[in-house]
Amino acid sequence: MINVTRYWEDLKVLQINREAPRAYYIPYGDVEAASSGKRGRSPFYQTLNGRWKFQYHPSIKDVKDGFYDVSTNVSAWDDLTVPSCWQVKGYDQLQYTNVNYPFPCDPPYVPNENATGLYVREFNISDNWNEKEKYVVFEGVNSCFYLWINGEFVGYSQGSRVPAEFNISPYIQSGKNRMAVMVLKWCDGTYIEDQDLWRFSGIFRDVYLLARDHNHIVDVFNKQEISDDYQKAVVKCELQTTSSLEIRAQLRNARDEVIHEGIAMIDRKGCLEFEVLEPVLWNAENPYLYNLYIYSGNEVLLFQVGFRKVEINDGVFMINGTAVKLKGVNRHDSHPELGQTIPINHMIKDLVLMKRHNVNTIRTSHYPNDPRFLDLCNEYGFYLIDEADLECHGVLHAGDYHMLTRNPDWEDAFLERAIRMVERDKNHPSIIMWSLGNESGYDVNHMAMARWIKGRDASRPIHYEGVDPRHQGSPHTEVIDVESRMYSSPAYIENYAKDENNTKPMFLCEYSHAMGNGPGDLKDYWDIIYKYPKLMGGCVWEWSDHGIKTHSADGKEYFAYGGDFGDQPNDGNFCIDGLVGPDRKPHTGLLELKQVIAPIRMEAEDLTKGTIIVTNLFDFIDLSHIELTWRIEKDGQLIDQGEPIQLEASPHAVQRVHIPYELPAESHSRYFLTVSCRSKRETRWAEAGHEICFNQFDLPVFRRQEHEVQQIPAIQLNKSGHQLNIEGFDFKHVFDMYEGAFIQITKHGMDMIDAPTKFNIWRAPTDNDRKIKHSWMEEGYDRANMHVYGCEITNQTEASVEITVQFSLGGYIKIPFLHGVALWKVDGTGEISLQVDITVRDGLVFLPRFGLQLTMPQGTEEVEYFGLGPHESYIDKCHSVKRGKYLLTVDEMFENYIMPQENGSRYGTEWAIVSNEQGMGLKFSGSDNFSLNAAHYTPEDLTKAAHDYELVRRKETIVHLDYKISGVGSNSCGPELLVPYRLDEKEFKFELRIKPIFKEDE
Structure with missing residues (x-):
């Protein structure tokens, strides 16, 4: 057996030699490369994605010591693409379970038969990097891993869905190098990664090297202050450097015009400040982004800046001073063939589908997503609830739902989940709330997370559904800013909204379970959500079915679910619960959601005169980008239509529209008016003419009954x-x-x-x-x-x-x-x-x-x-x-x-x-x-x-x-x-x- 310290069951050791968490960024060599967003255009970036040598062992006891040595011959090992989940590549057991741990609940101990994947990769380091500090970044490894370079132990990390960065300068050399990684399926962290999903393992997100100047920027936190009248915004760029360093920064608008420039000498910690008068504010409807370029030495860093203010006033959730309804979905990382390895085009496909179906909010259930996904949400315009990689639902069946969150031995493990999420994602304007995780009880360890977040970033509210008093956790919930519920009925949320003693806004973090043929209660929820300002909205559970593409014994292709691979325990098809299929084909439930949460409402005023009332439910933009088309059908046959009608209503305002049709006074036929709101111009997510919503009206034509005298033949x-x-x-x-x-x-x-x-x-x-x-x-x-x-x-x-x-x-x-x-x-x-x-x-x-x-x-x-x-x-x-x-x-x-x-x-x-x-x-x-x-x-x-x-x-x-x-x-x-x-x-x-x-x- 390999001779390593058993860190995977030691609550006191969450990492060895890992760098402190920092904001996500890539250092580039110039502005053009940085603005492209293409990592590969940076001379200081080198991918380690690709083909690795791989050896799978059902138990760590089978791993031989020295596999990481430079002299070890791994040519006979298998080839495995990185990033990937090894279960979808034919190794180990594909398993889906929701609540139940797939092993005895005995924290922090995991099974001795701990499946292990060994990875070896040879790579070259250019001479151009000789004078640089070299780092390796693993953006996601499930569940823990040990790292060696050129035969020397570098470090250890756990925490599957946030980056692990190591300074590898002492271990690396110019020319050829060998990296070895040992990934364990289970560790003590697995107890707090008990999400409702397929249990995947391996290096499943990107791996890359970074070359940094010896003296370089370590961290950036772009804090905002916006005046009460929203006429002035200030971005305070708080910087952390390795030592004294001259920093220059430019703030550019969306037209790439430099509107502010500053320079400062930063000695480990310092700040550059920019004031913007009459700022264009960021929101999901108009995701306007400024770009902040930061120059130091040979490096250029780029950060998206979206000015927006998130606050709760008198129990109402507000963005930029406006009450906002969150029309959301819960989204897991899920791909029918790649598991939790999500290509960027697949992320874009999800976001485009959501925009086309009027979704404006995503809860990253139940862990931070790939950082590039957050960049895309900034650009496309989505409100994000960024959720810590923390769920220990399985303790519910062990008899104590709060056993880990009230245990001080687990405080560091809980707290680190919040710290690593916030530090990585703090500069993203799309994030409007931090979430402390999901279904993990509630007690002192969650409170520690919340207090740390408030001390680090007070600009966003904190969400956590676990404080629901029905869960019988700690009653001390003052550190949580919103009331969050799962699957409460429409009557329940209405009663909450009516009760003046309830001072926090309510958010349905999960509702309208979209499993199979459903959901069937969306309109009932939204009639009530729109009625009460205290109700923020919610996120449908969930976005996508998690089926795994496979084949039956007779060769028929199908999407598999829990139990189809002989996995025990399993929760059957409970992972097939989305608004879209694994192949992203929309279910009819998504079409229903699109219509129910549509940002425009059309109601009849006087159909005899052709007048309807159009209400703009957008929070920040008028309807000048929308035109209304109409058609008249007689018994289902088109008989009239007219030129599109221009809409113009301001946010939350109404507009009376006259439709110039003529109707007979009476007829034996039925007449229907269908009005449709369509986009006037092409966007990055829809073509011109895309239908946003519609309504249909039964027109008031007197029905003349036909009394045809028919001679009935004999029988x-x-x-x-x-x-x-x-x-x-x-x-x-x-x-x-x-x-x-x-x-x-x-x-x-x-x-x-x-x-x-x-x-x-x-x-x-x-x-x-x-x-x-x-x-x-x-x-x-x-x-x-x-x-x-x-x-x-x-x-x-x-x-x-x-x-x-x-x-x-x-x-x-x-x-x-x-x-x-x-x-x-x-x-x-x-x-x-x-x-x-x-x-x-x-x-x-x-x-x-x-x-x-x-x-x-x-x-x-x-x-x-x-x-x-x-x-x-x-x-x-x-x-x-x-x-x-x-x-x-x-x-x-x-x-x-x-x-x-x-x-x-x-x-x-x-x-x-x-x-x-x-x-x-x-x-x-x-x-x-x-x-x-x-x-x-x-x-x-x-x-x-x-x-x-x-x-x-x-x-x-x-x-x-x-x-x-x-x-x-x-x-x-x-x-x-x-x-x-x-x-x-x-x-x-x-x-x-x-x-x-x-x-x-x-």
């Missing part, structure tokens, strides 16, 4: 046993009197169904049904069968027949959960009408759905409908869809979730035709709107499958026509489904008409 009835044959001019239907269902529906000899019609209450549980589904299954909803008590012809004429069926639905063991009376009527046109009266047994949990299920034959691939679309919608997830006429395929109706579940419903459907491509099929309509679903899978197929690749596509088309389907909510982690969205009626009536048609004859 013929023929009863054969328990089958009733109903024949007309061009149709033949067969009703099974014993089963109480149609078993054949035809037109011109074309069969329209392949199985008996049936009433259905089951849906494949969504991820947000993960709790309620147990109650549903306990009641037998998933095994409901219909019992027919009686079936008889109750009315018969020459042109029609009525059949009454008395029935119940129930599962084995249980008493039937509902009774119904279905009245079926068939007339001489072939149209079938249904009226069903339902009584639900008292004391039952709400139903998943109720409706009619039909199985239509192979070739039924076309769905035309008038209702909400084009994508899926539910009673509580329907704000991102527009009412209109849509033509889709059955496959296009399907929303493919990684864990198969209920999907693809179209809430608010008025009529639908499901047919083959030739238009031969069934038309469905009702006296009230219904929910439509057409798919090549039954609810049972979706329930049974654990992954999308396990689904076997049926040739038939399964159609659901639902009186109601309960909402999707966010109860996988959030509150229970809100009462208005439940199918909880004890008595209800459902009416439906089914007509076999050939479209060409309609």
Whole structure:
């Protein structure tokens, strides 16, 4: 076994020989290189990314001493790209766990079988660096590592997601050198890195060398002061140097014009100060940046400066004196193939998607991100909650949620997490709050973190959800500036806002759990958040599904989750909980969020005159960059549109807009006005014409009812046993009197169904049904069968027949959960009408759905409908869809979730035709709107499958026509489904008409 000191289980040793934490920067050789932001253009930077020799050992006991010696031959070792996570490269166990530690909870001790990765890299040092101090920077290594250069021990570090920098000048030489790194999977720090994620290991962020002048700048802290009237800003550039050093600095505006220049002799500590009159302030809507260039010796440092003031006044969170709503998401570092190694273009892709969907805030859950990500947030315009790499959720199941934060032996480990984060990130204007971590209890160690931060940087509030009194931590929460909650209900946050005793603003650091088909309660939250100034907003959990791209045994590609690799313990698909897929394809939940948090609101004032009220919900910019487009549709067909209308409303102001359309006084048709707010010019995140939001209005045209007198042809009835044959001019239907269902529906000899019609209450549980589904299954909803008590012809004429069926639905063991009376009527046109009266047994949990299920034959691939679309919608997830006429395929109706579940419903459907491509099929309509679903899978197929690749596509088309389907909510982690969205009626009536048609004859 290797002969090293066992630092990984020693709370008194967090590092050996590591440099003190400092602000992030790269020294460049000139202004042009610095302004490019390209590290490789600096003569003082040398990447160590690339191919390393690598050897994996399941246990550190297998590591042989001396592997780091220069003479050791590593040519037979594997090649491994750095940065990377070794688990996605085929080593060790891929494992996903949320709360639970993957080993016994015995802090600070970790398993003896501690997986270890050995890295060796040879590299050259240029003669140009001979007179320089040389440093190596590891931006992220999970979980701890030992470093040797040319066979000599350099140092040790832990703390996975903040940089570790070492002065390697004594160990390095001009020409060829060898670096060896030993990375351990676990260390005592792992106890406070128990985040909800895949447990990755290795050198997963960039590694590079820096050459510095012997006398150089060590640290820079650009502090701001802004006058109360915001007409004057001062940036105080606090500098730390190795010794006496002449410093020159230039502050340039966004046009690269030098607006201030200063020079000073700094002896280890000093300050340069610049005053800016009438500064352009930074905010997420207008992320204006000044550039501060600092010159010393041969080096040029560049820092982005955004003038902004963050404060809390009378319980209201404010930026630049304006109350701001934080419309955010939680974002993990997550890549479907690279794990936690995130390329910069992948970061940009995330930010572009967020901007396109009206997100303005990111919580870096639950650790500091790559420093370049913060630069991008400065530039694109995002508010950041920068979160310390600290979570010890697993102690909850060990019996004491606060066991580490109240233990003074852990104070240094806690405190260091705050220090290293703040020192690295302190100069980023995008950071508006510091977070002390996540789900780690609350006591004296968190207080120490907060007090240190306030002493170092009082310009930003401190956030930590762990002070929620429901967690029963220390009551001494005065060092925390905001009240933060997870998954509190809309009613809870409203009660908080109403209580005058609550003096801190409330922030929902996690809400509206976006797992699978969801979330379904966004509008309910935001109606309340906008209503109360004390409510700051929140961050949806979470941005992305964390699926790992892999292949099934038969070669099908899919995204894997916990347990798919035999990992124990695991939390299954709980990592598949994002607004976008692992491939960044937006889920419909993201489209819903975009509309609900849109920065513009449009409301009707007088639709008879074409006037609407536009409210600017931006906090800092007017609407001059937006134009309003409009269109009028008649029964789903475009009939009018006009030139774009210029908007101009100031922040938080309203504008009355007149839309010049003309309407008939009355019509038998429906008229809809759709207005859309679109960007006038191209930005770095969207093209000109990008839709920011929309609204749709049902126009006030008097509906003239048509009373067409139709001659109904005669029908013929023929009863054969328990089958009733109903024949007309061009149709033949067969009703099974014993089963109480149609078993054949035809037109011109074309069969329209392949199985008996049936009433259905089951849906494949969504991820947000993960709790309620147990109650549903306990009641037998998933095994409901219909019992027919009686079936008889109750009315018969020459042109029609009525059949009454008395029935119940129930599962084995249980008493039937509902009774119904279905009245079926068939007339001489072939149209079938249904009226069903339902009584639900008292004391039952709400139903998943109720409706009619039909199985239509192979070739039924076309769905035309008038209702909400084009994508899926539910009673509580329907704000991102527009009412209109849509033509889709059955496959296009399907929303493919990684864990198969209920999907693809179209809430608010008025009529639908499901047919083959030739238009031969069934038309469905009702006296009230219904929910439509057409798919090549039954609810049972979706329930049974654990992954999308396990689904076997049926040739038939399964159609659901639902009186109601309960909402999707966010109860996988959030509150229970809100009462208005439940199918909880004890008595209800459902009416439906089914007509076999050939479209060409309609």
